[in-house]
Amino acid sequence: MTYTAAAALGVAFAVGLDLAVLRTNLLRRKGFWVAYAIALAFQLVVNGVLTGQRLVVYSTGDILGPRVLYAPIEDLAFGFSLVLQTLAWWVWWGRRASQARPTPLAASAARRATPTETRRSSTR
Amino acid sequence: MSWIYPAVLAGCVLATLPLELVLGARVYRRPRRLLATLLPVLVVFVTWDALAVHAGHWRYRHLLGLRVGNLPIEECAFFVVVPICAVLTLEAVRRRRPDWL
Numbered sequence: 001m002t003y004t005a006a007a008a009l010g011v012a013f014a015v016g017l018d019l020a021v022l023r024t025n026l027l028r029r030k031g032f033w034v035a036y037a038i039a040l041a042f043q044l045v046v047n048g049v050l051t052g053q054r055l056v057v058y059s060t061g062d063i064l065g066p067r068v069l070y071a072p073i074e075d076l077a078f079g080f081s082l083v084l085q086t087l088a089w090w091v092w093w094g095r096r097a098s099q100a101r102p103t104p105l106a107a108s109a110a111r112r113a114t115p116t117e118t119r120r121s122s123t124r
Numbered sequence: 125m126s127w128i129y130p131a132v133l134a135g136c137v138l139a140t141l142p143l144e145l146v147l148g149a150r151v152y153r154r155p156r157r158l159l160a161t162l163l164p165v166l167v168v169f170v171t172w173d174a175l176a177v178h179a180g181h182w183r184y185r186h187l188l189g190l191r192v193g194n195l196p197i198e199e200c201a202f203f204v205v206v207p208i209c210a211v212l213t214l215e216a217v218r219r220r221r222p223d224w225l
Contacts, residue, residue, distance in 0.1 A: 003181040010172065031224035035214040042136070042209070049132050055186055062181045082169060086207035087214050089161040097157065 003062040007077035014084040022092040026084065036083055043079045047071040126186045129198045133205045140212045149215035151208065162207055169203045170195060 001009075018026050026032040048069035050056050063072040143149045151158060174194070176182055190197040218225050 001179065003176065006172070006176065006181065013168075029225050031214065031217050031221060034221070034224060035210070035217045038213050038217075039210050042139075046132055046136065050129065053128055055129050056182050056184055058182045059180050062179070082165070082203075082206060083210045085168065086161060086165050086210045089164055090157070090211045090214065093157045093160045 003058070003072070003074045004064050007074040007081075010081035011077045014081040014088070018084055018088040022088050024088045024091045024095075026087055026091060032084075032087060035087070036080070039083050040076075040079065043076075044069050044071075047075055047079070051075075126188050128186070130188065130201070133198070133201050136205050136209050140209045143212040143216040147216045147219050149212045149219060151212050151215050158208070158211065161211065162204060165207050166200075166203050170200070173199055173203075 015027065018024050048071060050071075051058075052070040058072050063074050066073045068076065144152050177184075184196055184198070187196045187198055192200045214225075
């Protein structure tokens with residue numbers, strides 16, 4: 001398997017985790033995309049240093065070729081998968097904790113919520 | 125140079141610290157939830173990294189030489205530091221714009 005294929009698999013795995021397994025649905029939230037955009041800007045800098053200084057070296061046979069700030073474009077998929085998986089778990093654990101110990105406010109909100117409202121409700 | 129990688133990671137930690145201390149992201153203050161988040165991510169990405177190095181997709185140069193098990197300490201630190209920065213960013217966005225999440 002090339003890095004290109006592994007990176008595509010990594011994105012698919014993260015998307016499946018968010019939408020189907022944990023059902024955190026971060027991909028449908030504006031807040032996720034804003035946080036990801038900020039993280040991406042810093043990723044480009046950090047990755048640029050690590051690859052530009054040749055601390056990490058890639059085999060040219062396993063990547064498509066195009067690079068963004070020294071790093072192969074596959075790294076963008078790698079970073080996206082890392083951020084999405086992390087945030088999906090974080091939000092999922094937070095939700096579990098708030099369901100295990102519902103505050104009076106959250107409990108009454110949960111009682112009021114219809115299934116459609118639940119999907120749109122906070123990711124906390 | 126062997127100090128660049130640790131310096132970059134330390135820079136990530138320092139640069140995101142105000143999100144916790146000034147914006148009130150409350151990430152380091154929820155250590156159990158943070159640990160529970162980091163563990164599954166570490167399992168997936170440490171495995172990916174090991175397979176990629178084995179397959180020759182990438183290799184590391186100028187590492188410190190310290191290892192956690194079979195892994196360079198920089199790699200372990202990377203997959204802890206970067207997820208923490210991502211969570212801090214999400215919680216900072218949530219503090220500023222609760223309706224976006």
